[in-house]
Amino acid sequence: MNLAITGANSGVGNILLRHLAGRTDIQVVACVRSAGAAAALHAAPGISVRQVDYDDRDRLTAALQGAACVVHLAGILFESASSTYQTANVDATEAVVDACRKAGVPHIVLISVLGADPGSPNRFWRSKGRAERLVAESGLPATIIRTPILLGPGMAGARAVVHAASQRSVALLGGGRHSVRPLDVDDLSRAMAKLWMGEAIAYKGRRVALSIMNARVPITGTLVDLTHDGLLIDQDGAGQVAVSYSRLSGIDAA
Numbered sequence: 022m023n024l025a026i027t028g029a030n031s032g033v034g035n036i037l038l039r040h041l042a043g044r045t046d047i048q049v050v051a052c053v054r055s056a057g058a059a060a061a062l063h064a065a066p067g068i069s070v071r072q073v074d075y076d077d078r079d080r081l082t083a084a085l086q087g088a089a090c091v092v093h094l095a096g097i098l099f100e101s102a103s104s105t106y107q108t109a110n111v112d113a114t115e116a117v118v119d120a121c122r123k124a125g126v127p128h129i130v131l132i133s134v135l136g137a138d139p140g141s142p143n144r145f146w147r148s149k150g151r152a153e154r155l156v157a158e159s160g161l162p163a164t165i166i167r168t169p170i171l172l173g174p175g176m177a178g179a180r181a182v183v184h185a186a187s188q189r190s191v192a193l194l195g196g197g198r199h200s201v202r203p204l205d206v207d208d209l210s211r212a213m214a215k216l217w218m219g220e221a222i223a224y225k226g227r228r229v230a231l232s233i234m235n236a237r238v239p240i241t242g243t244l245v246d247l248t249h250d251g252l253l254i255d256q257d258g259a260g261q262v263a264v265s266y267s268r269l270s271g272i273d274a275a
């Protein structure tokens with residue numbers, strides 16, 4: 022399976038690449054904006070790096086061509102002198118959706134945030150709400166994952182918490198009544214593996230060929246049912262077999 026990741030040098034991207042590095046069944050195109058980011062990226066067989074410019078649609082489309090799924094991670098939690106919520110969260114998503122459409126990418130995954138809402142007075146939530154709307158209205162099969170603040174090595178949220186905790190006095194969100202339930206970025210990475218479920222729904226009731234990790238021969242049969250753990254396949258009269266998402270590396274019409 023070919024997977025493209027935008028913002029591959031982000032905190033989430035770095036951890037996702039490490040999770041994918043051991044997989045021989047997934048070829049990754051890791052998209053970054055700068056040569057510096059490309060050089061610093063986790064190198065492994067099966068991971069190729071592409072330098073993209075979100076304003077250069079042709080180049081972006083070429084980078085995403087052939088991907089069975091695009092995981093769109095480019096986006097920010099905090100604005101900086103060089104990136105605003107509008108450019109990073111909205112404009113980049115618009116560019117990626119457009120490139121996915123032109124490249125015929127069959128599935129796009131957006132990492133959004135709890136509270137995302139295009140009408141929110143909070144600028145971050147508003148920008149992620151707009152990004153969600155761009156993806157949802159694109160007509161592309163899409164998965165939007167809303168996460169709380171993510172904690173993990175090198176994550177912006179983790180740095181902000183450490184910084185706040187090191188201050189002599191700390192401003193409490195919502196006067197101390199705002200509760201936050203962070204998510205470990207490793208858990209997010211694992212959850213993305215479950216996206217197979219979303220992909221498989223389109224095949225329910227149809228004959229499929231499932232590629233299985235470390236197996237030379239696919240499992241073929243009719244996709245009877247989907248559960249939270251895996252797929253139930255009727256093997257052409259030879260009985261039913263359950264295939265866990267964690268063993269799955271591809272699904273195609275047979």
Ligand SMILES: NC(=O)c1ccc[n+]([C@@H]2O[C@H](COP(=O)([O-])OP(=O)(O)OC[C@H]3O[C@@H](n4cnc5c(N)ncnc54)[C@H](OP(=O)(O)O)[C@@H]3O)[C@@H](O)[C@H]2O)c1
Pocket residue numbers: 027028029030031032033034053054055058075093094095096097098103104105108109110113132133134135168169170171172176177178
């Ligand atoms: N961190 C969280 O707690 C959290 C919570 C909810 C959702 N999310 C979402 O999860 C995704 C990854 O977050 P993260 O914290 O891992 O990100 P991050 O470490 O802050 O990395 C930001 C990424 O976005 C790229 N980027 C920045 N400005 C851009 C622009 N104007 N156009 C295109 N790309 C731009 C960066 O590329 P350069 O290095 O080239 O600048 C980098 O790849 C984002 O979409 C974020 O909104 C994060």
